[in-house]
Amino acid sequence: MIDTVVESRADVAPRLRTLLLTDLCNSTELVEKLGDTRSAELFQAHDRLVLELQQRWRARLIDRSDGLLLLFERAIDGLGFALDYTRGLRELGKEQNATLQSRAGLHVGEVLTWQNSSEAVNLGAKPLEVEGLAKPMAARLMALARPGQILVSAVAEPLAHRAARELGPRGEQLLWKSWGRWRFKGVPGAQEIFEVGEAGVAPLRVPRNGPKAWRDIPLWRRPAALVAEAAVLAGIATGVWFATRPQPAIAFAERDWVVVGDLRNVTGDARLDDALEQAFRISLEQSRYVNVLSDLKARDTLGRMQRPANTTLDRAIASEIALRDGARAVILPTVAEVGGHLRVSAEVIDPHTQTTVYAAYADGKGASSALASVDDVTEELRQKLGEALASVQKDSKPLPQVSTANLDALKAYALGQDAYGKDRFSEALQLYQQATTLDPKFALAWIGQARTLNAMVRTSEAMAPLHRAQQLRDRLPPREAMYLDGWSAELEAPDQALAKWELLAKMYPDFGPGPQNVAIQMLYRNRYADALAYLRMGTDTEDEDALFYDMQGRALLGLENYTQAAGMFERALQEKGSDSLRRRADVFAAQRKFAEAETLLAKAQVDNVYPWIDRISVAADKGDWANAFRNLEAARKVAGTIEGDPIRLRAFAVTEASLLLASGKKVEAGKLASGTARQSLRALEHDTLADLPDELDLALSATLVALRAGDGQIATEALVALDSRPHLRDLDYIAEMKAVVRAWQSIDAGRGDEAIALLKPFADGSARYQTHQALMQAYLLAGNRVSAAVQAKWLQQRRGLAYIEQGCGQCRQTLNVIDSNQVNRFSAKQ
Structure with a gap:
């Protein structure tokens, strides 16, 4: 019997979790002061506060007495709970004319969890048990804390600090204080401890030494040793200090962001202005450890600061941008002539204090040495920011190899990047072309031409520079080489594009084009939750522009979350989207x-x-x-x-056919839809590979309208054309539209069960609106009105999807919307 009582189910492997341990200070004295009745009322209010904060911050309460042991998925949730709990206790104390404070310790580590059996719980055991080194670590932090103090481990601090913006405006006002290194009893090695709190609330005092935790003080700083040393070192203390004082540190972690300020060029050689600034960016962007805020994002932030876009990013301005965008450091590059040499130097600035914490320089002979010097400087800075030497050497290629040795070509490329970021595509194209004229092996500039021509809807012209870039792939940094692979698939092998973009996003989650292009692919496939996950996978606000908010709004509208979708579109409009x-x-x-x-x-x-x-x-x-x-x-x-956009006219023809069908003109609708489908099928012979999926989607959509209008002849032609292109036939959204067309053929032939069998594999949560509409018709034909009613209800509830669904230039939007109203008439008959 005892065995069955203690039986439990344990996780088979440790999991990384956030633990928060709190202790209510002086609770016994509080009970004595207030008396039993008022104390009971106070603790009931306390319990309500804890329950509310659990729900707000997604906390799992593991244990409680005078304190709390809570489990969280994310460090920022644990910090949010601790901050709100501290404030809540202050308010409860004011109501009782008493001081109510807690101590809190926050740590992230691996834990084992298991659930006790119901028999054990009935005998007084906790429902969930948590064990692991992380638990005593959190307890040590809590024991160190003073009343009202929140102490955070060195593991939890960078995770919570990076995500502090999720706390809203107060997240930007939080105070973060390092209290140095401490030793915990039973734990090898010293641990750095941080205090986090709000101004006027946090005590900001050194934690208390105790028997289980104490400051890690070197032997020479202990009182007895100091007395002996003072007599010996008094005469040379000043000289030793200036010779050995440590460099100021900056709390920089992997994937943190830096702002690159404008290059200060005091040589008088104008060629070096834009060229070397771009070189700094290209060299730094090879790192997987350091994220570089784009110049476009920095200029957008200048706009929010109500400053002109051409404002020089000096120490003060760049620091303000870093603070606003959550960057940990500012890098200020300089090029000057010193002693007959060309010196390239850079300072790493702490944006909070605007003080220089690191500096590096390299000298060379003449302008031709500049790019090599930039490589030397950025390599040293990356190491000083904490990147391992092996990583620096692995993820770095010399600038002349991954860009160009021609400074004029590099300057033209930098100006092209600026023009592209401002949507001046014709100007950008000319500048990229000038860069490749000066250096035909400048692979980045060839990529620039390809993506600019694609943005100008000149896809066929984009193929030549794309192929040239492919020939020069070994002259690209690793990240840009994968970016080229994504574009190559997008324009030449659309069925492989999603996989290429997913690989780029996985390898470089903070490089916006990776997650954003995956999100675009997900939106096209109605996989809206997946699109949101990719859009939010980066660590900071680098890509939070109009497109970023607009894509989130589209995903949320497709999920029928109207309130949040509206908020995202409003944010996009504020960013001039x-x-x-x-x-x-x-x-x-x-x-x-x-x-x-x-x-x-x-x-x-x-x-x-x-x-x-x-x-x-x-x-x-x-x-x-x-x-x-x-x-x-x-x-x-x-x-x-x-x-250059004839597909748009054909898309409007599908829209017109949908209107004709809905207004009772079935013959005209069928004739127009069939003709449009044939036009698209003929265009397939001439379109570039990049346009084929949209063209084929449009042909199938037009065929669908024709079938619904009673013209079934075109369906056979469309399906034959599709089967002759296996690389497109297997695209998931093309395969789905093919199934819808075949299902309508079966419906017209009176074979409802056959249509259901064709459609059901696609009704998986990301199906097209027309898939469910056809499924409803198939169920009706099969006599299954209950299942038809289920589909009708789905169509009624997914009007957001009806409006926002992508594909063939939204040629099915009008048809979807019309069908959402016809479903209402069907439901009214039930």
Whole structure:
């Protein structure tokens, strides 16, 4: 019987968790002062506070008496609990005219957890047990703390510090104080201890020595030794201090961010201005240890500081940018002539104090030595910031090898990067071309040309510079080589693009193009939760621009989270993301707030083709067919002026066919949809590989509308064309649309069960809206009205998805929205 009582289920392996241990100070004296009745009321209020904070900070309460033992997934959650608990105790104390404080210790480490059996719990055991070295470590920290003090281990501090912005405005005001190295009884090695708190609340006093924890003081600093040493060292103390004083330190951890200030060029050689600044960035960006804040992000922050974009990033300005964006350090490069040599130097600045904590320099002969000197300086800085020498040597190639030895070419590339970041694509293209004219082996500049031409919707022209960059792949830094692989797949092998971007994101999670391009692929596949995870996988705000917020808004709208989606689109609009205006209108429209949606869409530029898609859909959503057709004509006129984008006109043809179908003109709808599908199928013979997935998606969407209008002949042609392209046929979203088309063929033939079998494998949480619509029709045909009602309810509840679903230039948006209303009529009959 005893064996069954103590039986428990233990985790098979340790897990990394955050532990918070607190102790209520002077609780016995408090009970004596207040009396039993008031004390009971106070502790009941205390219990309510703890429960509220558990829910707010996702805490698991393991044990309690006068104190608490809590388990968290993340260090920032544990810190948030401790801060709110400290404030909450102060407020409870004020209500009772008493001082109520706690001591707290926060640590991150591996623990073993297991659940006791129900019999053991009934006999008084805790439901969950936690053991491991992390538990006594947290206890030692708590025992050291003074009343009201929160002590954090060296493991937990960088994790909590980097994520402090999640606490909102107060996270930027937190005080972080290192109390040096301490020794814990039973634990080998010294441990650095930090105090975290809010101004006016945290005591900011040295923790107390105790029998189980004490300051790690060298032998020569102990009182008895100091007396003996003082007599010997008094005469030479000043000289020894200046000769041996340690360099000031900066709390820099792996994947922390740095701001590179503007290069100070005092040589008079203008070629070195932009060229060497870009060289510093390229050299530093080879590191997987140091993250470099992009110049574009720094200029955006200048805008929020209400300063001109061309403001010089000197010590003060760069430090303010670092503080605003969460960067740990500022690097200020300088180039000067010293003693007949060209000296390249750099200072590492603590942005909090604006003091120099590290400096490095390298000398060379003439301008030709500059790039080698930059390599030497950045290598030394990386080591001083804590990167291992082996890592520096492994992840570094000489600048002339990974960029160019031609300073004029490097300057042209730097100016091209600036123009590209400001969406001046024609200017950027000319500058990248100038860079490759000066140095035909400048691989980064060839990549710049390819991505710029793609942004200008000149995909076929992008192939030549892409192929040239591929030939020069060995002249790229490792990160940029993987970036090239992603673009190569995007433009030449779309079925491999997701895997390439996922690999880049895994290797370099803080390099924005990796996670963002994975997120774009996930959005296209309706995998909205996965898209959010990739967008939030970096450590800091480097890529928090309009696109970053807009993509999060799209994912949240696809998940029907209207409130948060609206907030993200508002943030994007604040960052001047004009395209987010139409998506903010979609949030209103998905909730049938048509007046608000139309008010926003009226503010969109009339020569921008994309808001017209939403204007058409909102009118159709209201059943205002006349206005929907008027908006369609206006959209066609705008689309006809866009050079190199014929697919947009075909997408509007699918939209028109959807309107005709919904307004009862099935013959016209079928004829238009079939003709559009054939146009897309013919275009497949001439499109670049990058355009083929969208073109094929459009052809299948047009075929779907034709089938629903009663014209089934085109379906066979479309499926044959698809089967002749196996590299596209196997794309998951193309395979799904193929299944929808085949399912409608089965529905037309009266084979409902066959259609259900085709569609069910795709109804996995990321299915297209039209997949569920076809599934509903198939269930109705099969006589299964219960399952059809389930699909109808799903379609009713996913109006956000109906509006935001990607694919073929959102050619199915209007059809989706119309179907969401027809589902209402079906449900009303149930």
